[in-house]
Amino acid sequence: MAKTHRKYWFRMAARSAYLLIRPSNTAALVDKSYDRISPTYDRAWTDHMRNLTEHLIDRLNPQPGNTCIDLTCGTGFATSLLAAKTDTTVTGVDRSQGMLDQARQNHAHNCKFVQADILEFLKNRPTASADIITCCWGLGYSRPFAVLRQIKRVLKPHGKVAIIDNSLFSLREIIFCSFLTFAENPRALQNVMHFKFLPGPRTLRTMFAMLNLKTLHSDQGSRSYTVDTGRDAIARLKSTGAAAGFEYASGRTDDTAIFDRFAQIIEDKYMTPDGIKVTHRYLAGIAQK
């Protein structure tokens, strides 16, 4: 007979609450994850999602000579698209040394990469100094409203902002399995991530409206892939950055017992004859000052 694993929901909730009120180490763990995966990030994530980012930049329609900033630039994919369309030097900003190393290696032409926290970077920029500011797949790691407020200040009149990001419910099936894993073993939970991914495009539009930015475009969607095993699902999530920070929830990325159990629960819940479907849900928006 299958072994029954008891769930300790109350203990897990109490442990999560305790970890949430502790000073957050989320930023350090996210940096550690992105530094680690940076050499393979483009193959794992950019190639899978590149056309979503491309469509957003096409829709944004940057003009030759526009001054652009690409926040959370990572390995520089969007930065280089902006540079090609504007034929001017574009500034990419990211905190991860590993991601910036890849960016500098692959996108030297017309791109300047700066290592900084995006909010601190924006606070130090002059008012009304940029035509275009993008933030692709990274807003939820920071404080979205504070970042958007700074973006509005830094944009010139009629300047445009474009955002694309994972939604709060992006990997809901996998996140549910992670709750089940730690509910069996609350003491194994060492780090709870302080992320602020937005629930959907409506929240982004509301933020634009609160800042008196005019929404020009808003959408949402999803992209799925199928893997053969629970372990494959976890490996893929780790290599795309979708598990950035979270992979240290139990303190170590190589915590075999926890990851084995996590993989097992994913298989128990979501295995189909075709494999396990993993779905990323995203939101996007463009607004004008």
Ligand SMILES: C[S@@+](CC[C@H](N)C(=O)[O-])C[C@H]1O[C@@H](n2cnc3c(N)ncnc32)[C@H](O)[C@@H]1O
């Ligand atoms: C999913 S990657 C996106 C990279 C790139 N924009 C792309 O489209 O592929 C998220 C990036 O955000 C960066 N990041 C997360 N929080 C940050 C922050 N507060 N300031 C600067 N960079 C940050 C990470 O280092 C990582 O490179």
